[in-house]
Amino acid sequence: MILDITAMRAAPRCGAKNRAGTPCRAPAMRGRRRCRLHGGKNPGAPRGHKRSLKTGAHTDAGRAATAAEAAAREAQQAALDHVLGVAEDVLNAAAAEQRAADRAAGKRGKRGQPRKVKLK
Numbered sequence: 001m002i003l004d005i006t007a008m009r010a011a012p013r014c015g016a017k018n019r020a021g022t023p024c025r026a027p028a029m030r031g032r033r034r035c036r037l038h039g040g041k042n043p044g045a046p047r048g049h050k051r052s053l054k055t056g057a058h059t060d061a062g063r064a065a066t067a068a069e070a071a072a073r074e075a076q077q078a079a080l081d082h083v084l085g086v087a088e089d090v091l092n093a094a095a096a097e098q099r100a101a102d103r104a105a106g107k108r109g110k111r112g113q114p115r116k117v118k119l120k
């Protein structure tokens with residue numbers, strides 16, 4: 001029995017660059033451009049932007065959640081800034097009062113007197 005291998009010989013070649021730097025001569029996998037050793041089995045990256053949808057971060061809901069978190073952080077920062085501002089005002093009023101008392105008591109110079117407070 002003699003095998004007819006003309007079809008095998010005519011099969012498209014892989015052509016990937018091997019370690020010797022020459023093209024791979026193995027037949028490409030059916031319907032693919034590379035042999036089994038050079039990625040012919042790998043279906044490749046998902047079509048379109050499926051990959052970016054994996055965690056949901058880039059869906060409408062994910063974007064809305066991110067925006068909501070940002071708004072919450074902003075509100076938190078605004079509240080913190082407000083509290084710091086009030087604390088600053090209270091401390092500065094006390095410092096001014098102390099300075100006035102020191103002035104009234106005849107203390108001279110700035111040394112040892114309460115300074116203006118800056119918290120933010």
Ligand SMILES: [Zn+2]
Pocket residue numbers: 014015016024025026034035036037038
């Ligand atoms: Zn190959």
